[in-house]
Amino acid sequence: MTLTRRRLAAAASLLAVPAAARAADPAFNHPLRLILAFGTGTGADVIARELGRQLGTEVGQPVVVENLTGGTGIVAMRTVGRAAPDGHTLFLGALGNVVINPMTNRAAADTPPLVAPVGLVCQNAHVFLVSGKLPVRDVREFIAYAKANPGQVNFASPGTGGVSHLGAELFQSIAGIEGVHVPYRDGSTLMTDLMTGRTQAVFMSAGGLMPIIASGAVRALGLTAPTQVPELRDLPVLETQGLPGFRYATWYGLYTTAGTPAPMIGRLNAALRAALGNEEVKARLIGQGADVATGSPEELAALMEHDRRMWQDIITSRRITLE
Numbered sequence: 001m002t003l004t005r006r007r008l009a010a011a012a013s014l015l016a017v018p019a020a021a022r023a024a025d026p027a028f029n030h031p032l033r034l035i036l037a038f039g040t041g042t043g044a045d046v047i048a049r050e051l052g053r054q055l056g057t058e059v060g061q062p063v064v065v066e067n068l069t070g071g072t073g074i075v076a077m078r079t080v081g082r083a084a085p086d087g088h089t090l091f092l093g094a095l096g097n098v099v100i101n102p103m104t105n106r107a108a109a110d111t112p113p114l115v116a117p118v119g120l121v122c123q124n125a126h127v128f129l130v131s132g133k134l135p136v137r138d139v140r141e142f143i144a145y146a147k148a149n150p151g152q153v154n155f156a157s158p159g160t161g162g163v164s165h166l167g168a169e170l171f172q173s174i175a176g177i178e179g180v181h182v183p184y185r186d187g188s189t190l191m192t193d194l195m196t197g198r199t200q201a202v203f204m205s206a207g208g209l210m211p212i213i214a215s216g217a218v219r220a221l222g223l224t225a226p227t228q229v230p231e232l233r234d235l236p237v238l239e240t241q242g243l244p245g246f247r248y249a250t251w252y253g254l255y256t257t258a259g260t261p262a263p264m265i266g267r268l269n270a271a272l273r274a275a276l277g278n279e280e281v282k283a284r285l286i287g288q289g290a291d292v293a294t295g296s297p298e299e300l301a302a303l304m305e306h307d308r309r310m311w312q313d314i315i316t317s318r319r320i321t322l323e
Contacts, residue, residue: 025267028059028088035066035080036092037073043207043288047252048092050284051121054275055090059267063090073097074108081114083257087264091115091255096163098253099307103315104161115255117300118268121276122290123251125225126167126203128238129218133197139221139241142201146177153179156190156199161320163250166311167203167224169318171238174246194218205250206232206289225249228291248310251293253300265297 034052038044045067052063068076076091077098083089093115101108128139136142146153155172157165160183172179182199184190193199195217203224210231213220222238225247239247254272256265275281276294285292314320 025059025271027264027267028061030088031062031064032056032059032088032090033066033083034063034090034092035068035076037069037076037094037097038067039069040067043205043290044092044094044252046288047122047285047290050281051092051254051272051275054278054281055271058271058274071107072101072105074101074105077114080255080257085257085259085261087256087260087268089257090118090268092121093253093255095250095307098255099304100161100163100166100311103308103312104320114258116258116260116265117297117304118254118256118265119272119294119297120300120303121252121254121272121292121294122285123225123249123293124205124207124288124290125223125227125229125232125249126164127206127209127213127223127232127235128171128201128203128221129194129209129213130201130221131194131197131199132217132219134200134219136221137219139236139238139243142221143175143177143242146175146179150178151180153177153201154182154199155179156182156184156194156202158187158190159183159185161315163248164203166314166320167248168201169320170248170314171203171243171246173314173318174243191218207287209289227289229286229289232289248307251303252290253304269297 032055034048036044036048048065052065056063068079080089080091103109130136130142134145136145155168157168159165165181165183168181190202191212194202206229212218220235222236222241223232224238226237227233239245254268256268273294276292282292
């Protein structure tokens with residue numbers, strides 16, 4: 001009976017593969033790996049698993065998601081870089097570990113290019129949050145408070161050299177204020193300190209923030225870029241609140257092993273575009289505070305170069321040293 005049940009389960013799993021997937025591009029002839037540098041249960045993990053499921057439908061092969069944390073993304077990228085350049089090993093890269101990390105981390109700076117762009121997956125505006133204990137209601141009041149209390153405003157971040165940290169440095173540079181950067185290793189401790197007023201401000205991705213904002217323990221003063229996420233799109237964009245030039249977004253992009261032939265990258269890009277056109281996938285990404293956005297490999301490469309120049313200017317002008 002046990003053997004029969006196993007056979008039925010195996011047959012059911014085969015039947016669960018959509019007919020469209022079984023008729024997909026024959027260039028994909030074995031399962032794909034989708035590697036990311038974030039742990040299970042994170043927003044990136046949700047995006048990777050949703051994307052992997054739909055990519056599997058598009059290419060007609062299973063996509064196995066692997067979480068390889070460590071080395072601020074270096075472990076994951078080196079794993080992809082060592083794979084066969086045949087388009088069957090993928091990397092969900094983020095702005096932080098693909099663009100910024102090589103500028104702020106010596107080990108990453110010494111790592112040659114290991115991955116090739118396939119296409120953008122999504123973009124995330126950061127939300128500017130302040131403690132509910134702070135006597136400010138908008139960004140102008142916050143700037144006035146910081147100027148009246150020099151050195152008494154702490155900007156928290158999940159770590160030195162990350163996008164959250166650099167966003168705070170960009171904000172201070174344009175606003176003409178000087179705060180104190182306080183890096184945290186634990187996100188829950190960061191939020192607890194923000195809610196109790198031990199730290200005053202932070203720039204963070206939107207995923208999972210709405211219940212905390214609704215509680216009143218923290219206050220959302222604005223966004224670093226426009227968004228279509230329903231719960232956030234009515235927040236003001238900070239660039240329009242007396243901060244000209246202050247605009248950035250984090251993002252995730254799909255990559256494969258460097259040296260993969262251009263025709264195979266083109267096939268992956270076509271599958272990615274089709275996957276991101278799926279309404280279920282769009283809904284799940286929006287639920288993570290992300291705006292679905294894709295394009296060509298060349299457009300992702302151009303975005304990387306644009307952000308590299310922008311953040312390098314901040315790293316240099318604010319004297320952010322390599323770790």
